[in-house]
Each structure stands twice: as structure tokens, then as C-alpha cells.
Amino acid sequence: MQITLWGTRGSLATPGPEMARYGGNTSCVGIVGREGTMLVLDAGTGVRRLGATIPESVRRVDILLTHLHMDHIQGLGFFAPFYRPDMEAHIWGPGSVTLRLRARLMRYLSPPLFPVSLSELPCKLTLHEVPCDDVDIGEFRVASALVCHPGPTVGYRIAEAGGSVMTYLPDHEPALGSSRFPGLPRAWTSGGALAADADLLIHDGQYSAAEYPGHCGWGHSSLAHALDFGTLTAVKHLVPFHHDPGHSDIELDRLLAEATAETKPAYRVTPGTEGTVFAL
Ligand SMILES: [Zn+2]
Numbered sequence: 326m327q328i329t330l331w332g333t334r335g336s337l338a339t340p341g342p343e344m345a346r347y348g349g350n351t352s353c354v355g356i357v358g359r360e361g362t363m364l365v366l367d368a369g370t371g372v373r374r375l376g377a378t379i380p381e382s383v384r385r386v387d388i389l390l391t392h393l394h395m396d397h398i399q400g401l402g403f404f405a406p407f408y409r410p411d412m413e414a415h416i417w418g419p420g421s422v423t424l425r426l427r428a429r430l431m432r433y434l435s436p437p438l439f440p441v442s443l444s445e446l447p448c449k450l451t452l453h454e455v456p457c458d459d460v461d462i463g464e465f466r467v468a469s470a471l472v473c474h475p476g477p478t479v480g481y482r483i484a485e486a487g488g489s490v491m492t493y494l495p496d497h498e499p500a501l502g503s504s505r506f507p508g509l510p511r512a513w514t515s516g517g518a519l520a521a522d523a524d525l526l527i528h529d530g531q532y533s534a535a536e537y538p539g540h541c542g543w544g545h546s547s548l549a550h551a552l553d554f555g556t557l558t559a560v561k562h563l564v565p566f567h568h569d570p571g572h573s574d575i576e577l578d579r580l581l582a583e584a585t586a587e588t589k590p591a592y593r594v595t596p597g598t599e600g601t602v603f604a605l
């Protein structure tokens with residue numbers, strides 16, 4: 326599979342010359358399988374550029390939303406394939422205990438917040454509630470599970486038939502409520518089963534170790550926690566992601582260098598920068 330990072334910023338789109346290298350667009354990752362199946366992980370502002378690259382020959386796209394915070398759905402209305410009548414579009418995402426996914430998304434995709442209602446999109450749109458049983462989408466097997474973050478939030482584990490595994494946990498605080506993190510077995514750690522032995526893990530690394538205590542319970546990890554989680558789950562490659570809007574390129578270089586020097590992970594670490602492509 327080929328994985329492209331279209332938006333790596335957390336919380337709020339953050340354009341500016343001091344952010345140009347890591348990028349200012351919010352969470353969005355594109356995946357294309359060996360047989361051409363196209364998955365989109367989250368629809369932050371980065372999804373607009375991804376949508377513009379999808380050729381006319383592609384007739385189906387599946388968007389997998391981890392949750393409905395604005396930084397993960399704000400680009401939905403600007404995703405060009407939604408405006409193609411010949412496009413079969415599927416949105417997967419969590420409902421809540423009181424509202425279905427459709428009703429939750431309509432809060433944003435309807436006036437006055439957005440001029441076009443979800444029900445008016447020209448494409449053939451189907452919505453699916455997660456978490457659900459493992460599901461096959463083209464050549465991919467997709468697993469989803471609730472993880473530790475405010476409001477209903479899932480992570481995804483995406484396996485290519487006979488091939489590689491990638492795990493996506495962009496908003497995740499596995500250390501919350503566990504004074505022993507990362508000391509518990511991974512089966513008892515939020516996200517542990519999703520990430521186990523993954524070839525590539527894209528994981529929340531929003532805060533520095535110094536910032537985390539002031540943001541405990543906000544649903545995000547420190548870079549040190551992300552690295553510890555990668556060790557606990559025995560991943561082969563970690564991509565710290567969902568960078569804090571207050572961290573410039575220079576600061577992110579420093580924070581990532583300090584965290585990896587401290588933790589000395591036994592696996593590869595590549596900072597999440599917009600435009601990076603991974604081939605698994
Ligand atoms: Zn987020």
C-alpha cells in the first residue's frame with residue numbers, strides 16, 4: 326500500500342512560513358492499495374488537496390473518520406469527489422449514545438455552518454457506524470476500536486491481504502488514567518490491539534514531555550508517550566503526528582530529537598510531515 330500524509334497538524338489549521346515544512350493542514354492521510362482501492366483517513370483541511378488528485382477513473386472512495394472534532398472533518402465539504410454523481414462514497418465514523426453518525430455530521434454539513442447539506446451531495450453516499458466488526462474494503466481488512474480521547478473516538482488497523490499493516494491513532498491518550506503506562510500489557514492499554522506489531526504506526530505526538538502535565542485529559546500524547554506506545558506495541562516504524570499548532574518547524578525538530586535521544590526506540594521514527602509518502 327502507498328500512504329500519503331496530506332495533513333499532519335492537530336487541533337487547528339496552522340498556515341505560516343514557520344510551519345511550512347511540517348505543514349499546516351489538519352489530519353488527513355490517503356492510502357492506495359495494490360489493486361487501486363482508495364481509503365482516506367480523516368477529512369481535516371488536508372483532504373481538499375487529496376480530493377483534487379483523485380482521477381475520474383476512480384468510482385469509489387471510503388473515508389474513515391476517527392471522530393468528529395472539527396480538525397478531522399472540516400475539509401469534508403471541500404472534497405471534490407462528493408460533487409461527482411458517478412462517485413460511490415462511503416463515510417465510516419462513530420455515532421454517539423444519542424445520535425447516529427448522519428445526524429452528528431449534519432450539524433456541520435448544513436446551514437448555517439456550511440451552505441450544502443449532506444443530503445444534497447450529488448455522489449452516491451453511504452454512512453457506516455464504527456466501531457464494528459472487521460470489514461473488507463477492496464483488498465484491505467479494516468479493524469476499528471474505541472480509544473482514549475474525549476467523545477466517541479476510534480483508531481483503525483488496516484491490513485492489506487497478504488501484505489503489510491498500518492495503524493492510525495491520530496488523537497490518543499493511552500497514558501490517561503494509568504499511572505503505570507506503559508507498564509501494563511498492551512492488551513490492557515488503549516489502542517494496544519490495533520497497533521500490535523504494525524509495520525507503520527501513525528500516532529498522536531502533540532505535546533512535549535514538559536507540556537503534557539498541563540494538558541492531561543485533553544486526549545493527546547506527549548512525544549515520549551508516543552515512543553513508549555510504539556515500543557509497547559512492537560511496531561516497526563512510528564510516525565509522530567497531530568503536531569501542536571504552537572510548535573514551529575524548528576521547535577518540532579528539537580522536540581523530536583530530544584524525545585528520541587531520551588527514549589532510544591529500537592524501531593524507525595519518521596516525523597509526520599505534509600507530503601511524505603510511505604510504501605509498505
Ligand atoms: Zn484532532
Ligand SMILES: [Zn+2]
Binds near residue numbers: 392394474496544
Ligand atoms: Zn480530537
